Amino acid sequence: xxHNSNSRIRKSIKPLPPGPYPLPxxxxxxxxxxxxxxxxxxxxxxxxxxxxxKLGSLDTVVVSSPEMAKEIxxxxxxxxxxxxILVASQAHDYHNFSLGFLPVGGQWKxxxxxxxxxxxxxxxxxxxxxxxxxxxxxxxxxVQECCxxxxxxxxxxxxxxxxLSLMSATLFSIDLAPFDSNSCHELxxxxxxxxxxxxxxxxxxxxxxxxxxxxxGIKHKSNICIGKLxxxxxxIINQRLQSRDSSEVQKDLLEALLNISQRNExxxxxxxxxYLLMDLFSAGTDTTAxxxxxxxxxxxxxxxxxxxxxxxxxxxxxxxxxxxxxDISRLPYLQAVVKEVLRCHPAGPLLVPHxxxxxxxxxxxxxxKNAQVLVNFWAIGRDSNVWFNPDSFExxxxxxxxxxxxGQDFELIPFGSGRRMCPGYPLAHRMLHLILATLxxxxxxxxxxxMKPEEVDLNDKFGxxxxxxxxxxxxxxxxx
Ligand code: HEM
Numbered sequence: 001x002x003h004n005s006n007s008r009i010r011k012s013i014k015p016l017p018p019g020p021y022p023l024p025x026x027x028x029x030x031x032x033x034x035x036x037x038x039x040x041x042x043x044x045x046x047x048x049x050x051x052x053x054k055l056g057s058l059d060t061v062v063v064s065s066p067e068m069a070k071e072i073x074x075x076x077x078x079x080x081x082x083x084x085i086l087v088a089s090q091a092h093d094y095h096n097f098s099l100g101f102l103p104v105g106g107q108w109k110x111x112x113x114x115x116x117x118x119x120x121x122x123x124x125x126x127x128x129x130x131x132x133x134x135x136x137x138x139x140x141x142x143v144q145e146c147c148x149x150x151x152x153x154x155x156x157x158x159x160x161x162x163x164l165s166l167m168s169a170t171l172f173s174i175d176l177a178p179f180d181s182n183s184c185h186e187l188x189x190x191x192x193x194x195x196x197x198x199x200x201x202x203x204x205x206x207x208x209x210x211x212x213x214x215x216x217g218i219k220h221k222s223n224i225c226i227g228k229l230x231x232x233x234x235x236i237i238n239q240r241l242q243s244r245d246s247s248e249v250q251k252d253l254l255e256a257l258l259n260i261s262q263r264n265e266x267x268x269x270x271x272x273x274x275y276l277l278m279d280l281f282s283a284g285t286d287t288t289a290x291x292x293x294x295x296x297x298x299x300x301x302x303x304x305x306x307x308x309x310x311x312x313x314x315x316x317x318x319x320x321x322x323x324x325x326x327d328i329s330r331l332p333y334l335q336a337v338v339k340e341v342l343r344c345h346p347a348g349p350l351l352v353p354h355x356x357x358x359x360x361x362x363x364x365x366x367x368x369k370n371a372q373v374l375v376n377f378w379a380i381g382r383d384s385n386v387w388f389n390p391d392s393f394e395x396x397x398x399x400x401x402x403x404x405x406x407g408q409d410f411e412l413i414p415f416g417s418g419r420r421m422c423p424g425y426p427l428a429h430r431m432l433h434l435i436l437a438t439l440x441x442x443x444x445x446x447x448x449x450x451m452k453p454e455e456v457d458l459n460d461k462f463g464x465x466x467x468x469x470x471x472x473x474x475x476x477x478x479x480x
Contacts, residue, residue: 014366016060019043019052027054032201035462037349041379042062050363056206058084059371061356064379066386066410071362072354072373073410073418078104080354085370087211088197088222092108092230096143097275100283100352104419105183109266111276112423118256119280120426127251129325130429132167135162135408137322138178142340143443147476155472159292159435160188163285166431171277172236172254190229195465197222213470220228226278233277237270253280284424286348291428292435294345296339297472298393299440300447301456305395306440309337313441319480325430325438331437336395338432341403342414344393347465351416377413378466386411416476442480448473 020043022028022458031053033039040062043113049065063069072080080103085095095101099115102108118124132386137163146153164184169178176184204210214220232375240254257276261268299306317323328335337369359366367373383392388397404408405425407417413421447456459469 011418014361016368017050017052017365018047019054020047022054025056026147026253027056028054028060029201029203029206036201036462037376037378037466038463040350040374040376041254041382042374046147050365052365055201055372056203057208058206061366061367061371061373063373063375065383066380068363068376069377069380069413069417070327070410072375073407073413073416073420076339076360077361077418079174079357079360080373082162082355082357083420084205084353086353087202088199088200091219091226091443094222094226094275097272099276099279099423100175105452106414107272111272112372114257114260115423118260119253125426125430128170129430131173131252132166132434133163133322133324135169135175136434138162138165139435139438140322140442143439143476144478145477147443150475152473152475155293155296155467156289157471159289159296160285161186162290162435163289163431164188166435167281167284167288169252170423170427171241172304174236175180185291187232190225190232191282191285192227193221193225194282198223208222225250229278229282230274231283233274236277237273248479253277269402280424282378283422284428285465286334287429288428288435290347290465290467291338291341291432292439293468293472295341295436296421296439296445296474297458297468298341298344299337300472300474301453301458302393303453305337305393306445308333308395309436310440310444313437314479317437317441318441323441327437328430328433330480331396332399334433336339337436338429339398339405339412340393340395343381343387343412344391345379345460345466346377346414348414349462349466350374350376350418351413352420354420366398373417375413380411380413387451441477441478444479445474445476448475 013339020028020031031039031043041064044062044064048052049063049068051062051064053060053062083101085101087096089095089101099108099111148330161184163185164176168174197218200216201216203215204213204219215451237254240258254277256274257268261273297343312331316330317327356367356369356371359369372393379388384390390409403412405412405414407413407415407421410417415425447453456472457470461467461469
């Protein structure tokens with residue numbers, strides 16, 4: 001069927017993808033509900049894997065199958081590589097500098113190239129691994145101390161601290177989150193509010209006339225938190241510039257960026273460095289920390305899977321050694337756990353919105369120019385046509401399959417695919433395995449307050465990252 005509003009009558013005779021009938025003015029906004037990933041998954045069961053919705057005046061296409069995701073992210077990659085610019089992302093001109101929001105052009109390509117060469121290549125990551133190893137020792141010591149004291153660990157907090165610490169060590173050799181201090185609290189709040197403002201559906205994005213009114217105050221909040229984060233990174237850059245001549249040269253990302261900038265300011269200005277650090281930091285911390293918390297949640301809900309993971313690590317690493325990055329390839333069960341967690345609880349359930357650059361025909365339907373395209377990976381991960389028993393946590397499903405999350409297997413794309421795929425996934429891969437291995441290698445865990453495994457809450461809270469609604473807490477007990 002074809003709607004009769006003007007935007008729906010297009011030059012082409014191809015129809016728009018099927019979708020729920022829109023109400024006047026607001027369109028389908030009310031159908032998003034509190035958990036858009038779930039509401040959209042349900043709607044796509046009725047309307048199909050390519051579905052059209054009208055959110056206020058914003059054309060939106062939702063993709064919910066591996067085949068359609070491949071069409072959009074691989075076959076027609078070029079048409080769908082830009083981003084829908086949200087009102088929240090315009091604060092402090094963020095969208096004009098951000099790797100995550102820039103259109104695919106010279107500036108974006110240059111930033112991606114710099115990240116690949118100076119941060120996420122295997123040699124670069126290998127050269128900074130001792131910095132991360134040191135932070136993991138601190139995590140182990142912290143858990144050990146909680147173990148002596150019989151104190152429960154709040155995984156949302158601990159995972160955030162250790163991720164922050166690993167990220168700051170890799171990016172600029174500073175420990176922003178020592179375990180014995182609360183100094184990271186403010187930074188955590190800044191990153192979390194940034195994720196919140198970018199992840200909350202904003203009426204001003206659906207109705208451009210509301211941009212000035214800012215009905216939910218999102219523009220105002222994003223101005224504050226992006227401003228604070230930019231100031232924070234400016235301070236870090238200035239401190240480095242001051243200490244650069246006097247102290248030992250650090251071999252981290254910041255140093256590499258400053259060197260590029262010194263050689264050629266037009267390739268990378270100090271303003272761009274500030275935005276890049278902020279982008280990497282905010283894109284990498286909450287996503288990784290949330291995934292760690294979900295992994296521990298599933299392992300504590302499924303004691304036999306926890307025990308399998310522990311046995312593998314204890315068998316391969318032994319009692320006295322510390323797990324290292326080079327051990328990951330020898331831990332197939334742990335790898336399967338990470339894949340299964342990313343399938344069931346993807347940190348970015350709808351990836352990051354893409355935008356159609358032109359009118360384009362997909363599977364016999366017309367995707368209109370400027371439509372926002374959401375790839376509902378959460379729906380793909382929970383689809384019984386794609387996965388056997390999709391609601392059950394079974395890392396074993398990956399043991400005899402060659403499926404990976406490197407963007408080639410469209411049934412498992414927690415990091416996206418194609419040119420806009422997450423550039424940080426090689427670092428995320430290392431951090432996730434190492435943090436989890438450190439948490440379960442030497443410790444057993446008891447849920448706080450005598451809670452039974454099956455009572456652990458699995459509800460999530462929608463945002464740009466999918467957090468756990470109720471924080472997970474458990475007490476470590478010693479093994480060796
Ligand atoms: C579990 C951890 C992580 C998950 C699940 C994740 C997931 C994603 C997803 C789904 C996207 C959007 C892909 C698309 O548009 O199709 C993305 C983009 C991005 N990620 Fe990650 N990510 C993680 C960790 C990281 C880390 C550690 C970093 C950096 C240190 C990072 C930096 C970025 C950046 C800069 C982008 C924007 C890229 C662009 O638009 O060109 N991410 N990530």
